[in-house]
Amino acid sequence: MTETTLATVIETLEHAYDPAHAEPWDAVGLVCGDPGQAVRRIVFAVDPVAAVVDEALEWNADLIVTHHPLYLRGTTSVAADTAKGRLIHRLIKNDCALYTAHTNADVADPGVSDALARAVGLYPPYRPLSPIAVPGLGLGRVGVLPVSMTLAKFAALAAQGLPRTAGGLRVAGDLDRLVKVVAVSGGSGDSLLGTARAAGVDVFLTADLRHHPASEYVESGGPALIDAAHWATEWPWLAEAAERLTSALAAKGISVEARVSDTVTDAWTTTAQRG
Amino acid sequence: MTETTLATVIETLEHAYDPAHAEPWDAVGLVCGDPGQAVRRIVFAVDPVAAVVDEALEWNADLIVTHHPLYLRGTTSVAADTAKGRLIHRLIKNDCALYTAHTNADVADPGVSDALARAVGLYPPYRPLSPIAVPGLGLGRVGVLPVSMTLAKFAALAAQGLPRTAGGLRVAGDLDRLVKVVAVSGGSGDSLLGTARAAGVDVFLTADLRHHPASEYVESGGPALIDAAHWATEWPWLAEAAERLTSALAAKGISVEARVSDTVTDAWTTTAQRG
């Protein structure tokens, strides 16, 4: 086994998650770091935030691979007078690169929503909920439960399969309704609400749903809805991506250490309820 | 005390909630019903949904006043082949009018966020978080707690003051942080995140916050955040609006029966959590 460079790691990652498949508005790829630098240790995480950078630098990581871009919209400054700029300074000074696989990982096969589908107990094969122009790829996944069960029971099952967050899962629709065909989409899924309805699924599990779309969806007799933490729906993918990268590198005779961050980066740290 | 017409009720409502103060994209005012019809019973509710119409028709209401528009974006059909069209048919056939006071109620003095501020324990006077061109009016409110307290304690206090919903309140930020100056905004408040930060408040309580804005807000050292159910943040206003209308009508020698719907129209009816 030999050492490798960032360029080789990126080439391997992009074989699995082709940047050409990212949405036009997305910002994927290398954010900082030098393609020629050596890479021994890699951290996989959902969000490029300070706690994740702390964890990576303590472990002497050479690379952080995140799902979310640091700068989704362009910036004209990386000065250390903003939180994001401070991260850039820390990363560059510590020779730790940052790389993003976002919507290209969402649409990949297997991708973010495959891992989510498996985590919440759906049986493969999964089909894309919203296919893109490239055959076989798309956003979200549709799968089936091994048996029909009530919405309440599926929600409990899904909660067990996802990492714990303060708010857990929120459920909309008749709890006694039997469900079997399920759509899932990691991250903010409101743009797929209509697609999930048209697909005839029994329930749609995603994140970041707001009152009006959710209320109108249920009111109009659509599928039931389950809203999980954005972070929790994408975290299951990290282990799979890490495994996929290390295996592919190993096949080239390259050894790296990869680690999935277990820092919960969901924004909400606790809940409060009327007594 | 004499009977009255819908036209008179509307005139009285619009004295309190001037439609001219609504946002340009909003759709406030009479949705169905005839200005000449008699009005004896009025239901106040947050959402114009089937459960609310059921409640109103059972009580033989002549008018439902809601905060949310039925058709925020225009429609070219009210046929009974959609959930909204079925409501229109039921309302017209039962001579029950529907009237909306939305962003004009948000910016009014007192308005939706005044009731929310009081409900979560803030001391008056309240000042608008985001003033509009009309002096004294604006979106959101800033107020102070009677004493400094931890974020955790304020969240518990706020939860007691709001109606119960499945998900309760979600909290982001250091739970031991002391808070005293608080911004609140009924409904979806993400457009006011920057304003609340610039206002220097300790915590901002609103609804419908998504992962990315919330995470970036906390990451950049902004105020703490509390996210409540959209419905729960606007419900406190209903009683005040009902009282304000009946008092103003009584002053004209007119008697109507007003009632606040206690149907919880939050989309989420339960939660699930990893054991």
Place this chain on the structure above:
Amino acid sequence: MTETTLATVIETLEHAYDPAHAEPWDAVGLVCGDPGQAVRRIVFAVDPVAAVVDEALEWNADLIVTHHPLYLRGTTSVAADTAKGRLIHRLIKNDCALYTAHTNADVADPGVSDALARAVGLYPPYRPLSPIAVPGLGLGRVGVLPVSMTLAKFAALAAQGLPRTAGGLRVAGDLDRLVKVVAVSGGSGDSLLGTARAAGVDVFLTADLRHHPASEYVESGGPALIDAAHWATEWPWLAEAAERLTSALAAKGISVEARVSDTVTDAWTTTAQRG
């Protein structure tokens, strides 16, 4: 012969006038009414105006089929404080549905301009003046007169074939010019002026032409122009649509009564001329 429902009538109408063929900006289909209601009597009319609704309700019609949409642009209110809202209230209270076949009837084969072509004396077969993507369909029709005749004679012939309106037909171009190939387009045809010129027709008959386009058209040596009342150019289609619907229903063993409104809904009721 059995009774039928609105759903069945709509399905039959849409076999003839496919809503998928309507322009993207158009608003066709059911405007009010319940798909499950029974339908016995149907009125066909060009415009959904008060006089037409009067006529329909006096006859106890269950459905009005019009060419023009009531709400071409979306509305956020159907309250009875506008003329259109008053129609919605009257229709719903009297269980009379309203259905629109507009640009999908224009492009259908046969469609609105086929009836117009026949009314003004053109010989079939007619070909679309402006084809759409669906083979065989399009806006306007081109046909030929049985013999060449002067523009003046053709205008007189066309006037005899169309229902009487206050303003009659207006003619631009050399009255002695011989014409044989004719383009017609029911309703406002100014967007087709260039198409008619490119098609090499001798005269173009349509409605709602304004001074500048008409003047520039004639000035640049284009075809002659005849401008009729918008209503008069679309009325000939009503009888054909009614016949087509009742025949198709009869073939399914269903009997309905259909009637073409003869209320002139042209805006102009009289003319005045310098003595």
Place this chain on the structure above:
Amino acid sequence: MTETTLATVIETLEHAYDPAHAEPWDAVGLVCGDPGQAVRRIVFAVDPVAAVVDEALEWNADLIVTHHPLYLRGTTSVAADTAKGRLIHRLIKNDCALYTAHTNADVADPGVSDALARAVGLYPPYRPLSPIAVPGLGLGRVGVLPVSMTLAKFAALAAQGLPRTAGGLRVAGDLDRLVKVVAVSGGSGDSLLGTARAAGVDVFLTADLRHHPASEYVESGGPALIDAAHWATEWPWLAEAAERLTSALAAKGISVEARVSDTVTDAWTTTAQRG
């Protein structure tokens, strides 16, 4: 009395019809001709069309002043392969300039609609129907009839005051309705329909009205409508403009011959009616 140049004539015209008051989308001023050329004979006309140029060149005119622009939208060619380019070639070769006063003449005081108001029998003073930012100026005029009269009678009166065109005037609304306050606007007035309704006038006389706006206007209980030929509503202004120019030049000791074209340039030359 001395000869004068085009520059002096333009300066005098623009004192009456300031180009700065034209709409931003308009194209007023000198279209062809040389400011230094001598001007002895001037023709005033509504439309810059071939028949008007024929008339001007036969009379050896040095300048044609029209209300309508030749090129309202810009052109990249004046080649003689189009009708408009042929006019440019004839005008330049014959040293005949072309000048346009369009929306600056509409809003002037007195302007196009003042002449129209007087022609149809309204009593001064007239006030602008739609004022612009410059005090006293605006589009359209509102005036009163000396006595209330039926709509039918006013239409007959207006027809007598305007030049004869093939189609005459078209009238919408109750013919027995009494009218006294009248709005007029020379040319296409549909953008002013709402303004005329808000102004509370009894009848609005203008040109180029189409079926849908006219029908909805009358259906919603607005003022009555009279639609005249576009040309006929603007022709009355020509004599006034000619007089105004020649007087102003005479006051400077300059003599020119001015003539109003009596060529009817309405596009419609005859009508046909069902027998």
Place this chain on the structure above:
Amino acid sequence: MTETTLATVIETLEHAYDPAHAEPWDAVGLVCGDPGQAVRRIVFAVDPVAAVVDEALEWNADLIVTHHPLYLRGTTSVAADTAKGRLIHRLIKNDCALYTAHTNADVADPGVSDALARAVGLYPPYRPLSPIAVPGLGLGRVGVLPVSMTLAKFAALAAQGLPRTAGGLRVAGDLDRLVKVVAVSGGSGDSLLGTARAAGVDVFLTADLRHHPASEYVESGGPALIDAAHWATEWPWLAEAAERLTSALAAKGISVEARVSDTVTDAWTTTAQRG
């Protein structure tokens, strides 16, 4: 040999330079003149400016063919109170037509950049730098030098091949760099900078380059750059176009006199340098 008309000359020119191949924003074709007029003498020039019109009228030319449009953006006036309007008046009064072949000549095969490629010493065959949808056509040309040479030597060679202008050629990049594959584009080539880099050429010669694009290009390690006078890069095409037209006419038995204007219409007439 017989005389010919402008229509025939245009038809012949457009066989070589098809107006359908011009960019959508371009304005090519006949600017003034009458298709029926006789044509005996034709001047070819880059710019339709006063000095070129002087030269043409002195020679009694019937037609000027220019590369640049007189009115690239539309005009609403050709009055003689602007420089361009004065040209129109002079041309029409002297029966001299003006015709433009612009981007249709750029993309033609052979076209403007073929002549440029030959002038600066490139060996054919040339391929389009930026192909358009029509096979074989495109903007710019890529060709090779007979031998590799330094950038400094190629710049000297190119300078010898182009007509002299005050500023000559400006060169960016390492002067000792060896170059062999060269891209050229007549006129303003900054929109093709990225294309030239992607094409892997050694040097790109064009005109009108500004500081920022040029600096970023060189800074990022792109090809070397040579910036010539806009006029100088397009002038070589004139002789070829003249030859092509006269030959094609001769093949039809038609004789015309054609002449290439040698008036330098580069804006810059001299330079100044720190001593």
Place this chain on the structure above:
Amino acid sequence: MTETTLATVIETLEHAYDPAHAEPWDAVGLVCGDPGQAVRRIVFAVDPVAAVVDEALEWNADLIVTHHPLYLRGTTSVAADTAKGRLIHRLIKNDCALYTAHTNADVADPGVSDALARAVGLYPPYRPLSPIAVPGLGLGRVGVLPVSMTLAKFAALAAQGLPRTAGGLRVAGDLDRLVKVVAVSGGSGDSLLGTARAAGVDVFLTADLRHHPASEYVESGGPALIDAAHWATEWPWLAEAAERLTSALAAKGISVEARVSDTVTDAWTTTAQRG
């Protein structure tokens, strides 16, 4: 004299060049670096390019102040796989900050064009060529020469006052024309061509002028034009900005070393001319 921090240097710079006065599309301020770091040595330069960074790092500079932004349009990556990203990595690793004062320095009083006006020999006072909303500030400057001189002589004078670049100055217009009132604008001045003409100046000196605007300007009888290298027109400001900063810091008892980069960063390094 004491040491200082980047924050203090920025505060002092922004007193002279207020970021609030920059154009809305501009990107001024700190690009990289930490406000808390110490600053002892500062380099002033026009362009943030590799040669300037080399110079700064060799001198152990803590800060580079440039006129041009590194990222005028936003970037989503600063990875070292682009020329700009490599600069960011080198700067951050070497604790050298980068700060930009662009259009805020252009409009300042004194600003970039004041230094240019003085360099080319104009007499103060200078007035803004294109004032902005803040009184006294604006783009470009207008000044006068001590005596009238020919355009040729002024061009020679200006060439002596500006730093040498390969292309020197290019001149358009009659070389014998006498000039006295002069407009100058550092950098690309084509957006000010109309303003300079309206200001009635005799000559306008700026940079980056292209063939079409320059040719039309001269053709229509406007002022003469002088086009210098973009870099050369902005370089004179650097010394003044450096002096202004060090003086203001000295007044606070702070000592820094400032140095003006004399690296020529004009893109063009040589010229070639036909023999």
